[in-house]
Amino acid sequence: EDQVTQSPEALRLQEGESSSLNCSYTVSGLRGLFWYRQDPGKGPEFLFTLYSAGEEKEKERLKATLTKKESFLHITAPKPEDSATYLCAVQAKGRSGNTGKLIFGQGTTLQVKP
């Protein structure tokens, strides 16, 4: 069964304290791995798509990396405005073709204190 597990569930950082969020996945065939940011009361906001092991993408203080079993979201020198829930999702290759369906992890709630 395709599955996504994120850790930790919650993370508290001081402003400027770099850290990483983990996303472990089990999927029959990976078409893509997605990172989203979700603020309270809002829908998820797209951050990155990674397609193959070894791929990396960066946006401001965020960098996402991918291996064959997991993905990391590295946050460098975070600011309070980076506080949010970060969601990881995989898109699997289906037996009857790809539907684009995303399988989400439970998310990591990040709090950055000034």
Add this chain to the structure above:
Amino acid sequence: GAGVSQSPSNKVTEKGKDVELRCDPISGHTALYWYRQSLGQGLEFLIYFQGNSAPDKSGLPSDRFSAERTGGSVSTLTIQRTQQEDSAVYLCASSVVGSGNTEAFFGQGTRLTVV
């Protein structure tokens, strides 16, 4: 519009009533998805549309749930005889195509509360 639009943003209904939730996707996006996010839970896939057809309905939790899409655009998710366990945030997303590795853009969601 500029983004995915969902209405209403909040809905409170009595147990046993029917509700309709609306999603207006990004113009030109052929794929549309419905997800459900319950308190403390991750996003749960409900249904996928490609154009007006729904090739994947595997996530609909019971036959009380149905969805349709017309004109390749607006979609409506209908929940009949609502139950308290239906209380959740219902999120709609759209993407350019359903197959291939393209990102999905989400609306703000409809918060449904069944009392």
